[in-house]
Amino acid sequence: MSTAIPADTTAKFADYADGSRLVSTEWVAEHAGEPGLVIVESDEDVLLYETGHIPGAVKVDWHTELNDTVTRDYVDGEGFAALMSAKGISREDTIVFYGDKSNWWAAYALWVFSLFGHEDVRLMDGGRSKWQAEERELSTEKPRREPTEYPVIDRDDSTLRAFLLEVRDSLGKRPLIDVRSPEEYSGERTHMPAYPEEGALRGGHIPTAASVPWAKAANEDGTFKSAEELKAIYTDEAGLGTADEVIAYCRIGERSSHTWFVLQHLLGYTSVRNYDGSWTEWGNVVGVPIVTGSEAGEVPSR
């Protein structure tokens, strides 16, 4: 981690495997504007930033900026460098992400930035709603940051990201975590409650996957649960134990980024990968095994 921007010394964070990945709203209020620190807002609602944001924060939109516009994939190294330059972000900068929906999309952006190896990325615990609930300052003024010379870095798809074939080969060898709602897990529905149908032909889950809806990791106010609570949920109840490698998935890879952050940074699992193809891929592929109902299911014999 870069040493220029200090870590948040909030006591709660010290109990996590890497508590320096989190900062509090107080910390952000205190440090915003310091050179070398960039605050990035990433929301599901594309207009929320425009209604008012943390003063000085820049916006990164998952749909229009992090995705390739043609292929179902993220931007490539050149695209990412161009985006960072346009946002005025340098390779050495510390980035603090925050957003709506308990930081769900902020965690997604953080994960994509991590694919490009941007080193010092942190989340603001509690996200946008906590900042607003505390009646902290919001601004509609868009910051003008000087374009930077961000290097072109190849995206590393092998460390933090899992693809269909790897997931299929993992069955029975590595634990899988399904972070969708119980109804999606059982196959009753193929999309989130109260969300539109997004096109999966089959319902259910990947055999052997444990069901841990992503929101279990968050408190009412959107902050992360304590290290001890998280350990009880994932290590014990979901049975991850001391696994070396874990793969998380959801519907398109956004909710599972939130869980990825928890497992990788807060609980310190060595190798956690997000399967971003997730159910919209698995639920449409010909011939892959699917389990319905609330049981995890067995590894298929062939």
Added chain:
Amino acid sequence: MTADTDAAMADNSDLPESLVEIVEDFAETETGDRLQLLLEFASELPEVPQRYSDHPELLEPVPECQSPIFVVTEVENPEQGDAAIVKLHFSAPPEAPTTRGFAGILHEGLNGQTAEVVLSIPSDLPLRLSMTEIVSPLRLRGMSGMLSRIQRQTSERIGKITGQ
């Protein structure tokens, strides 16, 4: 991008003037400024009258939208059928500005129009707003969900069955 150019060039003669104006405003606005325009619609969305804020059960939810929104369609003098005047009310929270923006567009374009006009609005209206590059297709589908509910409620109010 072709989608938006097509939208600007498209024949909008099947839309009422109020919506043609909105469609053209979006098409003529630089891509980077379109969100600002949508935000204006979000801010201009009127509050629901108290008779509905006191009785939220009278409002119909729109599950196609990613954020909670409720819509209710009122028809003055329903016995006038197609010529009856339609009034629209929407309720959406401030933390869902995109959804509010869509509701604002429908309010501006359709409130006070006749039932005939409301029922004639083509279902591809959201795709004509030059927003396919800035807003995900799922969200645009949410706007279609609002429109189809407004049309179904209008049909019901004037006693016309449209097979929806």
